[in-house]
Every structure is written in structure tokens, then in C-alpha cells.
Amino acid sequence: MKIRTKINLSFILAFILISSIVGAVVGIYTTGIIKNNVYLYLSSGSRAKAEHIRTFILEQESTSLILAAGSAYHDFLMTAENSIEYPLQKEKIVKHFKKTLEAEPNIYELLILDVKGKIVAASNESEEGIDKSTDTFFTEAKNGAFFKDIYFSTVINKVTYAISAPIKDDDGKFLGVSVLRYLPENLFSIIKNENGLGKTEENFLINKDKIFISPSLFLGDSVILNKKIETKNANDCFNEGEIEYVKKNGYVGLKEFFNDNQINEALDYRNVDVIATHAYIPETGWCLITKADRAELMLFRKTLLIIFIIIFVIASLIYLLLSYIISKRITKPLDVLQIGVNKIQMGDLDYKVNTGTKDEIGVLSDSFNAMVMAVKQSRADIDIKVGEQTKELANKTEDLESQKLAILNVLEDVEKEKRQVEILANDLIKFKLAVENTSEQVFITDVEGMIVYSNKSIENITGFKPSEALGKKAGTLWKLPMTLDYYKNMWDIIKNQKKNYIGEIQNKRKDGEIYTARLNISPVLNDKNEVIYFVAIERDISKEKEVDKAKTEFVSLASHQLRTPLSAINWYTEMLLAGDAGPINEEQKKYLNEVATGNKRMVALVDALLNVSRLDLGTFMIEPEPVNTKEMAKSVIAELQPMIKEKKIEIKEVYGENLPIFNADQKLLRMVLQNLLSNTFKYTPALGTVSLQMRVIQKGEIFGEKVLSGASFAISVGDNGIGIPERQQDKIFSKLFRADNARESETEGTGLGLYVIKSIIDKSGGDVWFKSEENKGTTFYIILPDSGMKKREGTKKLN
Amino acid sequence: MQNKKVVLIAEDEATLRGAIKDELTREGISVIEAKNGEEGLRIALSEHPDLIMIDILMPKMDGLAMLKKLREDPWGKNVDFIILTNVSDFDEISRAMKVSEVKDHESFEYLIKSDVKIEDVVEKVKKKLGI
Numbered sequence: 001m002k003i004r005t006k007i008n009l010s011f012i013l014a015f016i017l018i019s020s021i022v023g024a025v026v027g028i029y030t031t032g033i034i035k036n037n038v039y040l041y042l043s044s045g046s047r048a049k050a051e052h053i054r055t056f057i058l059e060q061e062s063t064s065l066i067l068a069a070g071s072a073y074h075d076f077l078m079t080a081e082n083s084i085e086y087p088l089q090k091e092k093i094v095k096h097f098k099k100t101l102e103a104e105p106n107i108y109e110l111l112i113l114d115v116k117g118k119i120v121a122a123s124n125e126s127e128e129g130i131d132k133s134t135d136t137f138f139t140e141a142k143n144g145a146f147f148k149d150i151y152f153s154t155v156i157n158k159v160t161y162a163i164s165a166p167i168k169d170d171d172g173k174f175l176g177v178s179v180l181r182y183l184p185e186n187l188f189s190i191i192k193n194e195n196g197l198g199k200t201e202e203n204f205l206i207n208k209d210k211i212f213i214s215p216s217l218f219l220g221d222s223v224i225l226n227k228k229i230e231t232k233n234a235n236d237c238f239n240e241g242e243i244e245y246v247k248k249n250g251y252v253g254l255k256e257f258f259n260d261n262q263i264n265e266a267l268d269y270r271n272v273d274v275i276a277t278h279a280y281i282p283e284t285g286w287c288l289i290t291k292a293d294r295a296e297l298m299l300f301r302k303t304l305l306i307i308f309i310i311i312f313v314i315a316s317l318i319y320l321l322l323s324y325i326i327s328k329r330i331t332k333p334l335d336v337l338q339i340g341v342n343k344i345q346m347g348d349l350d351y352k353v354n355t356g357t358k359d360e361i362g363v364l365s366d367s368f369n370a371m372v373m374a375v376k377q378s379r380a381d382i383d384i385k386v387g388e389q390t391k392e393l394a395n396k397t398e399d400l401e402s403q404k405l406a407i408l409n410v411l412e413d414v415e416k417e418k419r420q421v422e423i424l425a426n427d428l429i430k431f432k433l434a435v436e437n438t439s440e441q442v443f444i445t446d447v448e449g450m451i452v453y454s455n456k457s458i459e460n461i462t463g464f465k466p467s468e469a470l471g472k473k474a475g476t477l478w479k480l481p482m483t484l485d486y487y488k489n490m491w492d493i494i495k496n497q498k499k500n501y502i503g504e505i506q507n508k509r510k511d512g513e514i515y516t517a518r519l520n521i522s523p524v525l526n527d528k529n530e531v532i533y534f535v536a537i538e539r540d541i542s543k544e545k546e547v548d549k550a551k552t553e554f555v556s557l558a559s560h561q562l563r564t565p566l567s568a569i570n571w572y573t574e575m576l577l578a579g580d581a582g583p584i585n586e587e588q589k590k591y592l593n594e595v596a597t598g599n600k601r602m603v604a605l606v607d608a609l610l611n612v613s614r615l616d617l618g619t620f621m622i623e624p625e626p627v628n629t630k631e632m633a634k635s636v637i638a639e640l641q642p643m644i645k646e647k648k649i650e651i652k653e654v655y656g657e658n659l660p661i662f663n664a665d666q667k668l669l670r671m672v673l674q675n676l677l678s679n680t681f682k683y684t685p686a687l688g689t690v691s692l693q694m695r696v697i698q699k700g701e702i703f704g705e706k707v708l709s710g711a712s713f714a715i716s717v718g719d720n721g722i723g724i725p726e727r728q729q730d731k732i733f734s735k736l737f738r739a740d741n742a743r744e745s746e747t748e749g750t751g752l753g754l755y756v757i758k759s760i761i762d763k764s765g766g767d768v769w770f771k772s773e774e775n776k777g778t779t780f781y782i783i784l785p786d787s788g789m790k791k792r793e794g795t796k797k798l799n
Numbered sequence: 800m801q802n803k804k805v806v807l808i809a810e811d812e813a814t815l816r817g818a819i820k821d822e823l824t825r826e827g828i829s830v831i832e833a834k835n836g837e838e839g840l841r842i843a844l845s846e847h848p849d850l851i852m853i854d855i856l857m858p859k860m861d862g863l864a865m866l867k868k869l870r871e872d873p874w875g876k877n878v879d880f881i882i883l884t885n886v887s888d889f890d891e892i893s894r895a896m897k898v899s900e901v902k903d904h905e906s907f908e909y910l911i912k913s914d915v916k917i918e919d920v921v922e923k924v925k926k927k928l929g930i
Contacts, residue, residue: 560856563885563913568814571917575818578918580825603913 004324004331011323015316023308031301038297039263043277046290047251049191049203050279056190057283060163060182061145063104068145068165068178072096073112076121077167077175090121097123106186108160111179112167113138120176127155132179137164141177147284150184150213152225159184159213159224161284184224188214191288200274200293208285210234218270229289233264237278237287247282265294333361337368349376441517441538447495447531449473461517461540463510474536478507481514494523495531504541504793515542559610566606569599601748608752611671612735615759622764622792624663629694629713630655632666636673637692640681647686656695662713663788668760675753676717676780682746683778684721691718696786704769704781711786712766718779724772732770733758741774757782764789803829804928807848809839809865810883811857815912819852822921828928836860840868844875850927851880863894879927882909 001009067073072092079089097110101123112121117133132138140146141164148162164179184205191203191214202217210230212223219227236242268274268291276291333355340353349372353365435442441461443454450473454466462469464477480487482505493501505519517538524533573596575581577589584592614620637644637651644651662669680690693716697703703714724732728739736751743749761768766784806823810816811834820830831846833839837859843851851869855862862882869875908927910920 556856560885564812564815567885567912568812568818570913571815571818571822571920574917575822580821606913 002331003334004327007327007330008320008323011319011327012316015319015323019312019315023312027304027308030304034300034304035297038275038292038300039277042275042290042292043263043279046203046277046279046288049290050281050288051251052190053187053205053286053288054281054283056187057147057163057281060106060180061147061165061283063107064163064165064178064180065145067100067110067180068167070096073167073178074169074175076112077114078169081120093121094123097121106182108158108181108183109156111177111181113164113177113179115174115176117177124156130155137162137179138177140164141166141179142174149207149284149286150225153181156181184213198292198296198299200296201291203288203290205281205286205288206234206237207287208238210238210287213286216269227269229269231264231268231276231289232266233268233276233278233289233291234287236264237280237289243280243282246280251279333357333359333365337361337365340365340368344372349373349379441536441540443469443474443536443538445474445534445536447533449475449534451477452533461509461515461538462507481506481508490521494521494534498523498525498529498531504545505538507538515540516545517541555610555613558613559606562606563603566599566603570596570603573599604748605750608750608756611756612752615756620763620792622665622668622760622789624665624789624791626661627664627666627669629662629664629669630659632670633673633692633694636670636677639674640677643678643681647681647684647688649681649684649687650689652689652691654691654693654695656693658696659694660696660713660786662784662786664784665764665789668764668789672757672760672782673715675757676715676782679753680717680719680721680778680780682749683742684719685745688720692716693718697783703783704771704779706769706781708783712783713786713788714784715782716779718777720777723774723776723778724770725774729770729772733768763792803827804850804930805829805831805846805848806924806928807831807833807839807843807846807851809833809836809843809851809857809862810854811835812854818917819920822917823924826921826925826930828924828930836862836865840865843869843878844872847874847878849879850924851878852883852924853880854883856885880908881923881927883912884909885912 073096076089076093079086093112100110101107107123109127110121110123111119111127111132113132114120117131117135117138119128119130119132122128135148137146137148140148143166145163145165148164150159150161152158153160160181160183162179162181164177167175167178169175187205191205200217203214204212204216204223205214206229207213209228211225211228213225215221216223216227264276264278265273266276268276273294274291275294275297276289278290279288280286281288336355337353340351343351351372352369353372355362355365436455438455439457439460441455441457443451443458445451450471451469452471454469456466458469459465462478469477475487486505490501490503490505493499500523501519501521503519504516506514506516508514518541520537522535523531524535526532573592576584577592577596611620633653633655637653643649677690677692684690693714695714697708697712697714699708699711701708703712704716708714722741722745724739725741728737731737732739733754735755737755738749738751758768761782761784764784766782766789768780768782770778770780772778806828808816808819808830810819810832813834816832816834820832823830831842831848833842835857839851839853839857839862840860842848843865853862853866857865860868862884866880869878869880908923910923
């Protein structure tokens with residue numbers, strides 16, 4: 001709840017409380033006072049009226065006395081009825097009556113009664129002569145005035161009261177009674193309600209019997225001499241004490257004497273709540289009842305309440321307004337503060353709250369400002385800290401993210417692997433079967449060469465069962481017939497260099513027989529790059545070897561057998577030509593030269609055939625070693641100089657810069673160059689041009705109209721010779737093939753040169769091709785991997 | 800007059816043997832022959848020739864085996880020789896080199912019969928003999 005509201009509420013509550021208290025107090029007090037006043041008014045009104053009636057009656061009594069004592073009456077009664085003066089006296093009385101009645105309109109009638117009680121004179125002549133001797137107004141009036149309480153007179157047929165007085169002579173002798181009859185209406189007008197207290201105020205008289213003798217406001221005249229009331233008020237009126245007092249003192253001090261107002265709040269004769277008071281009239285023994293309806297009297301209370309409420313409302317409105325204004329003034333600084341707080345909450349830390357007051361709120365707002373500044377400062381600090389930490393966090397998050405990704409990737413991979421493993425598991429069974437059953441010997445050893453697994457073929461090849469081999473060192477089983485160096489080298493490769501070892505090995509079978517095997521040992525590494533196993537695959541190549549050996553021996557033998565006679569022919573021809581057997585003539589010389597030539601051709605052919613056979617047999621080996629290709633080329637050209645000089649061929653040599661020392665088999669490379677260059681010179685006519693290029697070509701470069709897929713050592717030999725006819729170009733690398741134009745131009749030629757080149761180059765990992773046009777020239781292109789010619793195991797070198 | 804140089808030819812092919820013998824004889828060199836390695840070894844050790852020409856491919860004992868055996872002989876250790884062969888079999892030749900225990904390669908001579916002229920053979924022999 002807002003302070004203002006609180007203030008307002010408290011104000012209002014206070015107001016309500018105070019005004020309620022005040023209102024109540026005032027109300028009660030006022031009510032009391034008013035009530036008192038009402039009572040007073042009632043009682044004093046009542047007494048006043050009673051007093052009035054008393055006076056009235058007393059006056060009437062004195063009138064009666066006076067009349068009774070008057071000479072007229074005296075004289076009348078002294079006159080005997082039969083005297084002459086009687087009518088005169090009577091006349092005087094009548095006049096007297098008339099005058100009296102005129103003077104005293106209240107008197108209803110006058111009566112004079114004689115000593116016997118007979119009406120001897122009456123203002124109402126009809127009543128003369130009536131005997132009233134028994135009437136109290138006669139009987140009681142003999143000594144003094146007598147008040148005859150209100151009664152209904154049959155004589156006059158009215159409600160009346162009478163006051164009588166004795167008529168006495170000078171001696172005091174009773175002569176008669178004077179009676180004055182009054183009508184109570186006179187009284188009625190006295191006690192008539194003046195509406196001072198309201199419409200329900202009434203005054204009425206009751207006699208000593210508590211019977212109405214005046215009309216009731218509410219019940220009318222019918223109550224007169226009819227209705228008796230028994231109200232408290234009425235009873236109180238005839239309280240002896242009060243009667244005595246009033247008789248003595250009148251009404252003065254009545255209140256103080258009795259200590260109250262003689263106010264009664266009770267039910268009246270109608271059973272209605274009234275406030276009533278009374279006043280005793282001792283002269284007549286009457287009681288004047290003055291009463292008013294309580295409701296009506298208390299009506300003022302309602303009025304009071306309404307007034308009070310109106311005042312209250314107005315006052316509270318004013319009060320509200322005041323409290324609102326005041327509270328607003330008080331709380332305005334709070335509002336300012338509130339606004340400030342809001343602004344600051346929004347983030348505007350530079351905002352300064354200014355309430356403009358020096359009161360507690362002002363102080364508070366100052367403190368608040370100070371605090372905000374402190375907050376701002378600390379916020380800045382925090383921001384920095386947070387910034388740093390956020391960065392850290394971001395980094396960490398990044399790391400986490402990457403880790404998460406990595407983990408996810410790993411998980412993915414794991415999943416994949418799992419799947420793959422499952423697939424592999426299946427494959428593994430097949431694989432295992434394959435390995436078990438392959439004719440090649442497969443065994444696995446630990447790092448020291450102890451066999452942990454071998455397949456069935458171990459028995460076929462070595463004679464040892466797998467169970468015999470298990471747990472034994474391979475060397476122990478096969479007795480290591482090779483040289484120590486061999487094993488040292490092998491172990492070095494597989495264990496230290498951790499590379500595959502491929503080679504031939506000789507082992508001993510269980511029965512002692514030595515066999516040759518092709519051996520492939522692969523080290524198996526763990527993730528720390530340590531060797532954990534060796535996997536060895538051996539193929540018994542003894543038979544192959546034998547076959548190869550046989551082939552090789554055959555070729556060797558063949559070449560030897562072929563060459564021997566050729567050598568013999570050569571030498572003897574030579575000797576003949578030299579004249580060792582005697583001089584020879586020109587013709588003999590010529591023929592012998594032919595023989596020698598033919599022989600040389602034969603030798604060349606045999607050589608070529610031998611090489612071809614080796615190529616065909618695939619038994620030749622390639623042993624690359626660093627070769628200075630430029631030197632080799634030059635030396636080959638030097639060998640061919642005779643031909644070059646004879647034909648006067650111009651040779652251009654282009655060697656690439658940084659031509660490296662190339663890994664090549666010396667013999668084979670030389671053979672290639674020899675074949676290539678000799679061909680070129682052979683088939684280029686005199687005065688022709690030959691160009692030789694040797695360089696390193698990079699991957700992607702174009703050489704010989706081909707894009708090279710790898711860096712290569714490239715040789716190109718070009719000429720402007722006879723060229724190769726297009727329709728024969730596809731056969732040019734074939735064995736023993738010579739193009740037609742080649743045959744024509746040059747008789748010598750085996751047709752084997754290009755075949756040999758191609759075989760060598762192909763087996764070395766290179767490529768050879770050419771571009772040629774008949775009668776224009778030919779260019780041959782050779783490329784070899786720049787890493788060198790591929791090493792090739794073989795049994796023989798080519799010639 | 801200095802002693803005639805003696806050259807032993809260990810060669811199984813008679814024609815070739817004959818040709819070399821004729822030529823060397825014409826040069827005034829004395830020639831003794833062997834047709835196989837066994838014979839060659841025997842004759843070498845008994846005759847102590849100045850130079851031995853050894854054919855590699857021979858029956859009974861091939862040239863390299865003969866050479867090896869020769870080298871076991873105190874005299875044979877230092878004898879000069881020329882290898883004769885028809886096949887340019889480098890394996891054989893390099894083995895021969897090893898067997899011959901020749902320290903410097905200049906002393907190791909081999910001739911490929913089919914490639915070489917008879918007069919070159921004679922030249923080589925004369926050079927070896929210091930003629």
C-alpha cells in the first residue's frame with residue numbers, strides 16, 4: 001500500500017475515530033441537553049399551565065366570594081320572597097347577573113341558592129326553583145368557598161364545574177350560596193397545546209379519580225368524565241409528597257426538591273411511548289398531564305443525526321482533500337524518488353534523484369544517489385569481470401563445443417566402426433578361412449620372432465605342423481641357412497626401420513631339404529609406433545626358382561653355344577684377313593669381309609635375342625644406382641662418333657639445369673640410350689640433325705604432347721630422318737619389326753631395339769612413345785619416374 | 800735371349816683355343832692348353848705359366864672354381880689371369896672378381912669372346928706379359 005494511501009487512510013481513520021468519538025460525545029451530550037430542554041420545556045410548560053389554571057380557578061373562586069359577599073346578593077337574600085321589594089331586588093340581581101356575565105364571560109351561569117338550597121335566582125331563569133339542597137355546591141359551601149369538580153350536570157346537560165361561596169349576613173349568618181357555574185372549555189383553551197413541542201404534544205386534565213376532564217388530543221371529547229388513565233405519570237401526579245409540596249410551595253423549587261423534572265418516559269393511555277410530565281393543581285385536585293410522543297420529541301435526534309452525517313460527510317470530504325494534499329506533499333518526494341529508482345532500474349545509472357526537500361526523504365534520496373553511484377561503479381567493475389569471465393567461458397564453451405564435436409565425431413566414428421567391425425567380423429571369418437587355407441605359408445610372430453600363429457600351409461612347405469611351430473622362433477625351426485648379414489639386414493628392416501621386408505630366403509624344411517621362398521614380412525605397429533607383431537607370408541618358390549634357373553641356364557647355354565661358333569668364325573676370318581695364313585688377294589679380302597660382316601650381324605642378333613629372351617622370360621633385374629645421366633649420354637654419343645662423323649650429322653644436346661643424379665640401372669639405361677641414339681643416327685641421312693634432350697619435367701607439364709601425371713626424368717631424341725610410315729607406327733615396338741623404309745635404307749638392323757627399350761622402360765616404371773612423319777623425322781619420348789627406375793628382382797642382367 | 804713367356808689357355812672350345820694359340824705362337828709366346836678346369840689347374844700348378852686365360856664355362860670344373868683353387872696355391876695366389884667368357888654375365892664376373900681376390904681392378908681382365916677381336920686378345924696378352 002502506498003504511503004500516501006496509508007497516510008490518507010490513517011487520516012481518515014483518525015478522522016473517523018475522532019469524529020465518531022466527538023460525534024458520539026456531542027451526540028450524547030446534545031441529546032442529553034436537548035432532552036433536558038425538552039423535559040424542562042415540558043415540565044415548565046406543564047407547570048405554567050397548571051399555574052395558570054390555578055390562578056384561573058383562584059380568580060374564579062375569588063370572584064365567587066366577591067359575588068357572594070356582594071350587597072346585591074346579600075340584599076336579595078334578605079328580602080323575603082313575598083315582600084314588595086322582592087321583585088325589585090330580583091330585578092337588581094338579574095341585572096347584576098347580567099353585568100357579571102358580561103364582565104365575566106367565563107361564567108356560564110350564576111345561581112343563588114337560599115338557605116334551604118333552592119335556586120332562588122339563576123342567570124338561567126329556567127333553573128329557578130330547583131332544589132339543590134343536596135348538591136355539594138350547596139352543602140359544602142356553607143362555610144367557605146367550594147370548588148365543585150367537573151361533573152355532568154343534568155340540569156344544564158353539560159359538563160361543568162362550579163364554584164360556590166356562602167352568602168352571609170353581616171353577622172355571619174348563613175343566608176345562602178352563590179354558585180357560579182363554569183364550563184371547562186375555558187380551561188381547555190388554557191391548556192391548549194401550542195405546538196411548542198410538536199404535533200403530539202397534549203395537555204389534559206384529570207381529576208382525582210384520574211378521569212379525563214378535558215378532551216384528549218387523540219381521543220377527543222368523548223373521554224371527558226369517561227376515560228380513566230392509569231399511567232405512571234398520572235399516578236406520580238397524585239403522589240402525596242408532591243401534593244404536599246405543591247400545596248405548600250407551588251411549583252417553585254419543585255424540581256430541586258424532587259431532584260428531577262418529574263419527567264416520565266412511559267406508555268400513555270394509548271400505549272404509545274411518550275414523555276410526560278404532570279402538575280398537580282391543589283385547588284381543584286386536578287392533575288395537568290403534559291405529554292408528547294417520545295418519537296416526536298426524539299425526532300430531533302434524527303435531525304441531529306442527519307445534520308451530523310452531513311457535517312461528517314462535508315468534513316470528511318474536506319478532510320480527505322486536506323489529507324490528500326498533505327500526503328501528496330509529503331509523498332511527492334517519494335514519487336520523485338520512485339521515478340528515479342525506476343529510471344535507474346531501467347539502466348540509467350547516471351540519473352540523479354532530486355527530491356528538492358531536506359527532510360528524511362531528501363536525505364534518503366541523497367543516500368540513494370550515492371548508492372547508485374557505488375552500484376554504477378561496482379557494476380562497471382563487475383562488467384569488466386564478467387566480460388573477462390564471459391570470454392573465458394566463451395573460450396571454455398568453444399573448447400567444450402569443439403570437444404563436444406570431437407566427441408560426437410568420435411562417437412560417429414565409433415558407430416561407424418562398430419558397424420564396420422560387425423561387417424568385418426563376418427569378413428573376418430571368411431578371411432580367416434582364406435588365410436588358413438591358402439597355399440602360401442602365413443604366420444604371425446611376436447616382436448622376437450616367436451610364432452603365435454601359423455596356417456595349415458606351414459606343414460606343406462616346411463614340414464612342421466602349426467602346433468609344432470607355435471611358440472617356437474622361426475629361426476629355430478628353419479635353421480637359418482642364410483648368412484648372418486642377411487638376417488641382420490632383414491631384422492633391421494622389419495624391426496628398426498619398421499618397414500616391410502620383401503626378399504628371397506632359403507629355409508630348411510623339417511627333413512633338412514633347403515628350399516627357396518619368396519618372403520614378405522610386415523611389421524604390425526601399435527599406435528605408439530611400436531612393433532607388436534610380424535606377419536610373414538612365404539611362398540615356396542623353389543620350383544619357380546628351378547624353372548627360372550632352368551630358363552636362365554638355357555638362355556645362358558644357348559647364348560654360349562650360339563656365340564662360340566660365332567667367335568671362332570670371327571677370329572679365323574680375322575686371322576685370314578690379317579694374312580696369318582698367307583697373303584690374300586683383293587677378292588679374297590672382299591669375300592672374307594662379307595663373312596666378317598655377316599658374322600658381326602649374327603653376333604648382334606644373338607645378343608639381341610638373348611636380351612629379348614631374358615625380357616620375355618622376365619628374368620632380368622633392374623638395379624638402380626645413382627647415375628650421371630649426362631655423362632652417360634655423352635659417352636654413348638662418343639661411342640657412336642664414327643657413324644656421326646661419317647654421316648656428318650649435326651647433334652644438338654640439351655641437358656636440363658640441375659639435371660640430377662638419376663637412380664637408374666646403369667646397363668639398362670645405357671642400353672636404352674644406345675638403342676635410341678643408334679637408331680636415330682642410322683635412320684637420319686647425311687647432313688641431318690639430331691637433338692637430344694634430357695631434363696626433369698614437373699607434374700602437369702606437357703612433354704611430347706602428353707600431360708605428365710608425375711614429376712619425371714625425361715629424355716627426348718629427335719631427328720629429321722626417314723620417319724616411320726603412319727600405317728606401320730602401331731607395330732614399331734613389336735619384336736623383330738622393321739618398317740619398310742627402314743629396311744630399304746639400312747640393311748643392318750635387328751628390329752629388336754625398340755622392343756628392348758620398351759620392355760626396359762615399361763618394367764622400370766616409365767613410358768616411351770614417339771611422334772613421327774615419313775620423310776620428315778621422328779622424335780622419341782621417354783619418361784621415367786623422377787624417383788628413379790623401379791628396382792626389379794631378377795635372376796639375370798641383360799647383355 | 801729371355802725366356803719365352805708361357806701362357807696357359809684353359810678353354811673347352813677347341814676352335815677358339817686353336818685360334819688364340821695360333822696367334823699367340825705367331826707372336827713368339829709359348830702356349831699350353833687345357834680343355835677343362837681340372838686339367839687347367841693341374842697344368843697351371845705344374846707348369847707355372849706366366850699368364851692363364853680362363854674360360855668360365857667349362858666342364859669338369861668351371862673357370863671360377865679353378866681360379867679359386869689356384870688362389871689357394873702360394874704360387875697361384877699371384878698369377879696373372881684373363882677371364883674369357885661368352886656371356887656378359889656380370890654375376891659370374893663379379894663372383895670371379897671376388898674369388899680372384901684382386902685388389903685393384905686394373906689387374907682383373909675379362910674378355911667377351913664374341914665381342915672381341917682376335918688381335919685385341921693378343922694385345923691384352925702382350926700387355927699382361929709386359930711385352
